[in-house]
Amino acid sequence: MIAHKRKIGRFPWRYKESLVFILSVIIIGIVLQVTIGKVDFNLFRAPVNIITGVCIVLFLAIFSLARKTPFYRWFSGVPFSVTLIGALLAFGLVMGLIPQQPQADSQQHAIITLPGFNQVTSSWYFVLVYFITLLSLGALIARRLIRFNIRDYAFYLNHIGLWTLLFSAGLGAPDMKRYMMYVKEGELEWRAFDGDRRTGYLPVTIQLNDFDMEVYPPKLILLNRLSGKLQPESKPDYFPVGREKTNGVLGDWKIEVNNYIHDAIPDNDGTYRSVAIPAAAPAANVTATHTATGDVRKGWVCYGNTVQPHRVLPLNSDCCIFMTQPQPRRFLSDVDVFFKNEPKIHAVLEVNKPLKAGGWTIYQTGYDRKAGRMSAYSSLELVYDPWLYPAYAGIALLAAGSVCLVCFGNRKKKSYELE
Amino acid sequence: MSWSEFLWFAIPAVICWLTAGTLVYLNKKDSAADLLMVAGIIIFAAFIIGLWIGQKEPPLRTIGETRLWYSFFLATIGYFTYRHWKYKWMLSFSSLVACVFVFINIFKPEIHSTDLMPALRSYWFVPHVTVYILSYAMLGAATITSAIQLVNINKGKPDPKLYRLMDNAVYVGFGFLMLGLLMGAVWAKDAWGHYWSWDPKETWAFITVAAYLVYIHIRLLKPDAKLALWILFLAFVLLMITWIGINYLPVSQNSVHTYTN
Numbered sequence: 073m074i075a076h077k078r079k080i081g082r083f084p085w086r087y088k089e090s091l092v093f094i095l096s097v098i099i100i101g102i103v104l105q106v107t108i109g110k111v112d113f114n115l116f117r118a119p120v121n122i123i124t125g126v127c128i129v130l131f132l133a134i135f136s137l138a139r140k141t142p143f144y145r146w147f148s149g150v151p152f153s154v155t156l157i158g159a160l161l162a163f164g165l166v167m168g169l170i171p172q173q174p175q176a177d178s179q180q181h182a183i184i185t186l187p188g189f190n191q192v193t194s195s196w197y198f199v200l201v202y203f204i205t206l207l208s209l210g211a212l213i214a215r216r217l218i219r220f221n222i223r224d225y226a227f228y229l230n231h232i233g234l235w236t237l238l239f240s241a242g243l244g245a246p247d248m249k250r251y252m253m254y255v256k257e258g259e260l261e262w263r264a265f266d267g268d269r270r271t272g273y274l275p276v277t278i279q280l281n282d283f284d285m286e287v288y289p290p291k292l293i294l295l296n297r298l299s300g301k302l303q304p305e306s307k308p309d310y311f312p313v314g315r316e317k318t319n320g321v322l323g324d325w326k327i328e329v330n331n332y333i334h335d336a337i338p339d340n341d342g343t344y345r346s347v348a349i350p351a352a353a354p355a356a357n358v359t360a361t362h363t364a365t366g367d368v369r370k371g372w373v374c375y376g377n378t379v380q381p382h383r384v385l386p387l388n389s390d391c392c393i394f395m396t397q398p399q400p401r402r403f404l405s406d407v408d409v410f411f412k413n414e415p416k417i418h419a420v421l422e423v424n425k426p427l428k429a430g431g432w433t434i435y436q437t438g439y440d441r442k443a444g445r446m447s448a449y450s451s452l453e454l455v456y457d458p459w460l461y462p463a464y465a466g467i468a469l470l471a472a473g474s475v476c477l478v479c480f481g482n483r484k485k486k487s488y489e490l491e
Numbered sequence: 492m493s494w495s496e497f498l499w500f501a502i503p504a505v506i507c508w509l510t511a512g513t514l515v516y517l518n519k520k521d522s523a524a525d526l527l528m529v530a531g532i533i534i535f536a537a538f539i540i541g542l543w544i545g546q547k548e549p550p551l552r553t554i555g556e557t558r559l560w561y562s563f564f565l566a567t568i569g570y571f572t573y574r575h576w577k578y579k580w581m582l583s584f585s586s587l588v589a590c591v592f593v594f595i596n597i598f599k600p601e602i603h604s605t606d607l608m609p610a611l612r613s614y615w616f617v618p619h620v621t622v623y624i625l626s627y628a629m630l631g632a633a634t635i636t637s638a639i640q641l642v643n644i645n646k647g648k649p650d651p652k653l654y655r656l657m658d659n660a661v662y663v664g665f666g667f668l669m670l671g672l673l674m675g676a677v678w679a680k681d682a683w684g685h686y687w688s689w690d691p692k693e694t695w696a697f698i699t700v701a702a703y704l705v706y707i708h709i710r711l712l713k714p715d716a717k718l719a720l721w722i723l724f725l726a727f728v729l730l731m732i733t734w735i736g737i738n739y740l741p742v743s744q745n746s747v748h749t750y751t752n
């Protein structure tokens with residue numbers, strides 16, 4: 073190979089020079105990190121990020137005049153791109169192996185925190201390599217656009233799409249705002265908290281009219297009341313109630329579900345009846361027969377909730393049938409949203425169904441887990457991301473490029489195969 | 492239909508596939524192998540459809556259920572690739588690996604829960620998981636190809652056609668991988684508020700994508716063939732960590748995307 077005979081540093085540059093270059097950048101990044109701390113994204117809030125973006129584009133346009141030079145060819149060429157992607161992969165591995173912390177109050181060792189291995193995405197080396205990737209990819213696109221060839225559409229879709237996405241996601245990150253709001257049922261709320269638990273006053277007020285939740289039918293399990301362990305200990309049995317099957321096995325007991333009420337509340341005589349109110353909870357009437365002795369136990373089980381008692385079916389001195397906590401199927405908040413000087417917006421928020429209004433997106437995120445359906449509040453997240461649409465444009469181009477890859481595979485012969 | 496009927500479909504499918512995988516090597520006329528392979532795929536598909544109808548939700552949530560699709564697509568893609576490229580080992584290998592996944596499901600069924608949590612109840616769910624499984628099957632095939640090529644190289648006679656097959660499989664598999672990632676991003680925006688949060692599962696998805704990008708780009712210049720083959724192998728190891736191994740990493744405690752009980 074020619075590369076081996078060539079002295080390092082002399083053009084054309086290849087992998088060795090690329091590696092030296094990237095390693096130097098990473099070392100500079102680590103030194104900056106240790107000396108001045110992590111990158112403060114707030115410095116790049118609009119309009120600084122917009123100016124940076126314009127400068128990047130202008131730089132690429134001017135730089136493209138030098139596209140015939142060996143430096144440009146290297147900077148926009150394969151060995152450098154492979155090295156860049158490799159560096160990003162290495163950062164990914166650090167993030168994938170060391171738990172990342174959004175806040176600074178870390179319990180980790182200084183070896184991890186000092187070079188920022190617990191907050192890689194706001195470290196200098198990550199930001200620098202990300203920035204250089206943006207420039208390198210941009211230079212490549214400029215070079216290939218100048219000698220435009222429509223047959224390379226897959227190349228354009230993939231690389232321009234990725235560039236647009238990296239550009240908008242990177243420069244847009246400082247402008248993104250995320251707040252949590254905890255709204256009590258029947259009340260108005262305007263205070264919101266950011267990631268550092270600081271209160272922010274947003275141009276929006278939310279009133280929670282109603283919080284509701286649907287749950288899946290729960291499961292029956294066999295519990296040892298003394299040890300608190302599920303039975304049989306080696307491989308615990310479980311039986312889903314409220315489905316087609318009404319009989320099954322829990323350990324040594326055959327069980328038969330006589331009656332399942334999804335919205336049950338207790339009656340005075342110890343039975344349950346169906347009433348569709350938030351205080352209702354799933355309950356099941358079960359007959360259990362011991363497979364060896366033939367003993368029969370019959371009764372109601374119910375997980376209960378904050379207002380209903382918990383009920384188990386005792387089988388013998390230490391075992392009982394227990395109902396698991398019903399898991400949520402969906403939970404929803406009926407809200408009125410008021411933006412300053414705008415008419416009120418009525419909406420039902422649900423996971424996967426946020427409300428987009430006034431430049432903000434409002435998400436249903438949580439509720440009081442202990443109270444479940446009886447939760448007295450609903451937690452909502454408010455997100456503001458003005459760079460979302462350019463990012464989506466990048467995603468759309470990339471998706472089109474991926475479809476090309478799927479449909480055509482690797483049609484093009486590699487240049488070295490043509491010789 | 493439910494998991495209790497799995498054996499009635501799994502065993503006939505496995506018999507069809509394994510017989511087909513053996514017959515291609517024995518018979519000159521391989522229509523018997525073709526027939527058996529397709530029969531196995533249809534039997535297996537019938538179970539998946541039955542299960543889907545039976546539990547009223549797409550069987551895509553638990554690892555056991557995604558393994559079903561993995562077997563199905565490995566057999567299907569393996570069959571079509573064999574038809575196109577005429578490599579007999581392609582048929583045998585993919586049916587063997589498909590059967591291994593069937594057996595894992597028989598002996599270690601992780602099928603406990605079929606209740607979808609609220610965040611998973613979205614129209615993105617089925618396409619997102621399906622393209623990922625297609626991608627895993629394609630990239631799995633590429634990895635097998637690279638292993639065979641490595642053996643060929645050590646014997647001193649690499650097969651140039653294999654490089655073409657490998658590159659094609661990677662391009663198609665990578666296309667699916669990106670589609671899965673992008674759908675995941677758009678879905679995450681609706682479910683969690685941002686399209687990319689560097690959650691551990693997302694981070695590992697990024698690592699996997701980056702590894703395959705290294706392979707794709709390193710192959711553009713005349714590469715050290717062995718290096719590229721090893722990168723492909725390594726990329727598949729990373730893919731497996733993303734898919735399965737992540738549940739065992741300490742970072743996964745912070746992930747919103749690990750659904751094991």
Ligand code: HEM
Binds near residue numbers: 152224473
């Ligand atoms: C989704 C991401 C990407 C995909 C699917 C992709 C795919 C491809 C493909 C298929 C080619 C060969 C096609 C052709 O030359 O016409 C190519 C070439 C290339 N790519 Fe990428 N790529 C991606 C990201 C990147 C990134 C992040 C970089 C740089 C940091 C990069 C740099 C290059 C370079 C330098 C070439 C060689 C083109 C030339 O020299 O003219 N690519 N890419």
